[in-house]
Amino acid sequence: MSSTARDRIFARLHAARTTVSPHVPQGGNWQAPMLDKAQRIELLKTRMETVRSEVHVVSEAEWPAKLLEVLKAREPKTLTYGHDAWFGGTLRSKVKGKGMPKLVPYGENVEAFRDELFGIDVGITSTLGGIAENGTLIVWPTPQEPRLLSLVPTVHVALLKADAIYSTLAEAMREMRWAEGMPTNALLISGPSKTADIEMTLAFGVHGPKELIVLVLE
Amino acid sequence: MGSQHLDFTANVTEALADRQLRANFKSALTGLMKKRVAVLPDEAERERMRDDAEAAKRNALAKLPELLERLERKCTENGIIVHWAETTAEANEIILGIMRSHDATKLVKGKSMVSEEMHLNHFLETHGIEALETDLGEFIIQLNHEPPSHIIVPAVHKNRQQVGRIFADNLEGIPYTDVVEELNAIARRTLREKFRTGHVGLSGVNFAVAETGTLVLVENEGNGRMCTTVPPVHVAVMGLEKVVESLSDLPPLLRLLTASATGQLVTTYVNCITSPRKEGERDGPKEIHLVILDNGRSKMLADAQLRRTLQCIRCGTCLNHCPVYIRIGGHAYGSVYPGPIGKILTPQIDGLADKGVLATASSLCNACEEVCPVRIPIPGIIRRMRTEAYDEKGDGVVKGHGAKKNLLETLVWKGWELTYRIPALNRFVVSMLGKFGDRLPNVGPLKAWTSVRTAPRFAPKSLHQLVKEEGIRHE
Incomplete structure (x- = not known):
C-alpha cells in the first residue's frame, strides 16, 4: 500500500512543477555578531543564567574542587557518568568519602540500567562545545557517554571547555563540519527542563533535569 | 479526513459568553506577544532573519520532490525506515502496524500536530493501544478528553484551578492543589513512570534536513527527548512540507520559531536525530520509523498562492496576534488548526463545504501576516478561500469550491x-x-x-x- 501511496504523492509533486514556477527569494542576509573569547564566555554565562542554569568559570585545575562544592550543597546520594569519559578518572579519585554520592557508571545498555537510572540524582557529561549567542551547550552523546545521562538524573552537570565556545550556531555547524556527518543524536541544551503550560507560569524540571550546572574550564 | 458538522456561529457565541475562557486567553496571549517583541527587539535584524527563514522554506517548496527523495535516501542509509501516507487513515494504519509488529500496547507521545490531524490517539485506543500525551499541556487536556486549543500551548484555555481539578478528578490518589509547582511535580511523577515503561515513543518533526537525513525536534520540557530515547522504538510523523534542504537553513528558522512561539531565544532542547542506536551505543531506540504524510499538501503545491500555506513552521504566533482568536479561543474553530493559519489550512484539507466558514472569521487586519516568521500571505489566502467558496467564475481548485454558491x-x-x-x-x-x-x-x-x-x-x-x-x- 505504502509504495503506491509514495508513487501517487510524487506524481502530484512533480506535476506541480508544470503549473507553478516559484519565486525563491535570496537567503543569507542574517548573521549574529562574532565575538572574541572573553565576550563568548561572558555572553554564554549571561544567557544561561537568564534561564536559571548555574554557570561557574573555573581553571582546568580547579574544576574538581568546584564540583565537590556543587555536590556538597545538594547532598545527592547517587551520581552517574561515563566510565571512559575524559574526566572519569578524576571523578573516581575525587568524589569519595563522607557526604559524597555513590558513583554509578553508565556501563550497561539502557535495558538493564533503566530502572536504576530513573532513580539517580546527578548525571555528569562532557560537551563538544558551547554557543554564546543562545547560551547553549553542544552535546553529542557517544558509546562512552550515552544520551540519557543528560536527561534522566535530577541534576545535570556539564563540563565545557572555554576554547570550544563558538559565537553562533551557524559558526559551530561550519567549524565542526556538521554537514559531513551527523551523529546518532546531536543535542543543543540551553537550560534545565522547563514548562509554562499552566497559566504561562515558568516551572523547572517537568520531565528532565531540574537543575543544569555548567563548569566552564578556562 | 472525516469531519463532524461544524456550527461555527454557535461555537463563537458560546465562547464569547465564557468570561473565564476569554480572561485565560487574553492574559496568556498578551504575555506571549510581549515576550516575542522582547526577544526580537531590533526590527532590522528581525526582518533579515525573516528574509532568510522565508527563503529557506520557499526554496524547499521549490525543490520539494528532489528534497523528499534525498531525505528518504539519506534516512534509509542512516537506518531510519521511511513510510509514505497519502491520507491520515493510511498513516494511522502504518503506525498501528508498527505497534503490532512489536506487540506494543503503550505509546508515549511527544507533541505532534500532525498526530492530532490524524486523530491518532482515538484510532489507537479503538485498537486497544494506550496513546499517552506527555507534553504537560497535552497531558492535561487528554485527561479532560479535550482537543488542544492552541498549537503551542494546548491547555492555554485552562487556569491553575481548572488544572488542579482535572488532576484530582482523573489521577489516582492526587488531592486538589492549585499551586503550579505542585501540579508540575504531579505530572513529573506520573509521566516519568510512563517513559520508563513505554513500548514505543512517538514524536513530530519540526525540520527534516535532506542534506544529512536528520530529524530536528524543538522542545522545552524534555518529554520529546524521553519519547525519542527511552523506548526501544521511535516513530516520527511529519507533514511532507517539513523538509528543508540543508543544516545551514536551520539557524534563522530555529531562532524565529522559538522567538515567535514562546518568546524565547532558544528552547531548552534542540534534539537532532539521525539514526537508530548504533553498535556499541548504550541507549536510544533500536528502530526508527519516519511516517511522511501528504493529506492534501501535494495539491496545495500546484497553486502559486496556495502553496505558500506550506511554508508554515507551526509557531502559533498568528494565533497569539489574531483579534478573533484572542476573543473566541481555539476550540470554537472546531478544527485541529485554529486561528489564522487554521482559516487557510483547514478548508484546504477538509474542504470548503465543511470548513469554509472559518475563513469568514477575519477582519483582514493583517496582523497575522505582519508577524508571520516565514511571511505567509495569510489574509490574501483567506480572501482566496472566501472567493473559492462561491466560485463565481468556476475556476476554483480547493476541495469543495463553490460550496456556498446559491x-x-x-x-x-x-x-x-x-x-x-x-x-x-x-x-x-x-x-x-x-x-x-x-x-x-x-x-x-x-x-x-x-x-x-x-x-x-x-x-x-x-x-x-x-x-x-x-x-x-x-x-
Whole structure:
C-alpha cells in the first residue's frame, strides 16, 4: 500500500512543477555578531543564567574542587557518568568519602540500567562545545557517554571547555563540519527542563533535569 | 479526513459568553506577544532573519520532490525506515502496524500536530493501544478528553484551578492543589513512570534536513527527548512540507520559531536525530520509523498562492496576534488548526463545504501576516478561500469550491451588476429604494445582518439627484 501511496504523492509533486514556477527569494542576509573569547564566555554565562542554569568559570585545575562544592550543597546520594569519559578518572579519585554520592557508571545498555537510572540524582557529561549567542551547550552523546545521562538524573552537570565556545550556531555547524556527518543524536541544551503550560507560569524540571550546572574550564 | 458538522456561529457565541475562557486567553496571549517583541527587539535584524527563514522554506517548496527523495535516501542509509501516507487513515494504519509488529500496547507521545490531524490517539485506543500525551499541556487536556486549543500551548484555555481539578478528578490518589509547582511535580511523577515503561515513543518533526537525513525536534520540557530515547522504538510523523534542504537553513528558522512561539531565544532542547542506536551505543531506540504524510499538501503545491500555506513552521504566533482568536479561543474553530493559519489550512484539507466558514472569521487586519516568521500571505489566502467558496467564475481548485454558491446571492449580485451597468435601471432602483428601502421585509439575510447592526436609513433623494438639483458648492 505504502509504495503506491509514495508513487501517487510524487506524481502530484512533480506535476506541480508544470503549473507553478516559484519565486525563491535570496537567503543569507542574517548573521549574529562574532565575538572574541572573553565576550563568548561572558555572553554564554549571561544567557544561561537568564534561564536559571548555574554557570561557574573555573581553571582546568580547579574544576574538581568546584564540583565537590556543587555536590556538597545538594547532598545527592547517587551520581552517574561515563566510565571512559575524559574526566572519569578524576571523578573516581575525587568524589569519595563522607557526604559524597555513590558513583554509578553508565556501563550497561539502557535495558538493564533503566530502572536504576530513573532513580539517580546527578548525571555528569562532557560537551563538544558551547554557543554564546543562545547560551547553549553542544552535546553529542557517544558509546562512552550515552544520551540519557543528560536527561534522566535530577541534576545535570556539564563540563565545557572555554576554547570550544563558538559565537553562533551557524559558526559551530561550519567549524565542526556538521554537514559531513551527523551523529546518532546531536543535542543543543540551553537550560534545565522547563514548562509554562499552566497559566504561562515558568516551572523547572517537568520531565528532565531540574537543575543544569555548567563548569566552564578556562 | 472525516469531519463532524461544524456550527461555527454557535461555537463563537458560546465562547464569547465564557468570561473565564476569554480572561485565560487574553492574559496568556498578551504575555506571549510581549515576550516575542522582547526577544526580537531590533526590527532590522528581525526582518533579515525573516528574509532568510522565508527563503529557506520557499526554496524547499521549490525543490520539494528532489528534497523528499534525498531525505528518504539519506534516512534509509542512516537506518531510519521511511513510510509514505497519502491520507491520515493510511498513516494511522502504518503506525498501528508498527505497534503490532512489536506487540506494543503503550505509546508515549511527544507533541505532534500532525498526530492530532490524524486523530491518532482515538484510532489507537479503538485498537486497544494506550496513546499517552506527555507534553504537560497535552497531558492535561487528554485527561479532560479535550482537543488542544492552541498549537503551542494546548491547555492555554485552562487556569491553575481548572488544572488542579482535572488532576484530582482523573489521577489516582492526587488531592486538589492549585499551586503550579505542585501540579508540575504531579505530572513529573506520573509521566516519568510512563517513559520508563513505554513500548514505543512517538514524536513530530519540526525540520527534516535532506542534506544529512536528520530529524530536528524543538522542545522545552524534555518529554520529546524521553519519547525519542527511552523506548526501544521511535516513530516520527511529519507533514511532507517539513523538509528543508540543508543544516545551514536551520539557524534563522530555529531562532524565529522559538522567538515567535514562546518568546524565547532558544528552547531548552534542540534534539537532532539521525539514526537508530548504533553498535556499541548504550541507549536510544533500536528502530526508527519516519511516517511522511501528504493529506492534501501535494495539491496545495500546484497553486502559486496556495502553496505558500506550506511554508508554515507551526509557531502559533498568528494565533497569539489574531483579534478573533484572542476573543473566541481555539476550540470554537472546531478544527485541529485554529486561528489564522487554521482559516487557510483547514478548508484546504477538509474542504470548503465543511470548513469554509472559518475563513469568514477575519477582519483582514493583517496582523497575522505582519508577524508571520516565514511571511505567509495569510489574509490574501483567506480572501482566496472566501472567493473559492462561491466560485463565481468556476475556476476554483480547493476541495469543495463553490460550496456556498446559491441562487439568491447569485441573483442579488447579478442585479447589482445590472443596476450599475444600465443607467435607466439605476435611476429606477435608486428612486424605489428612496421611497420603500426602509420598509424592506426584515427576513433572511437581512435579518441576520441586522441582528447585530443598525440598518442604515435610505435618503429620500440620491446624491446623484441632489447634485443635479443643487449643483456642487465649493467652500
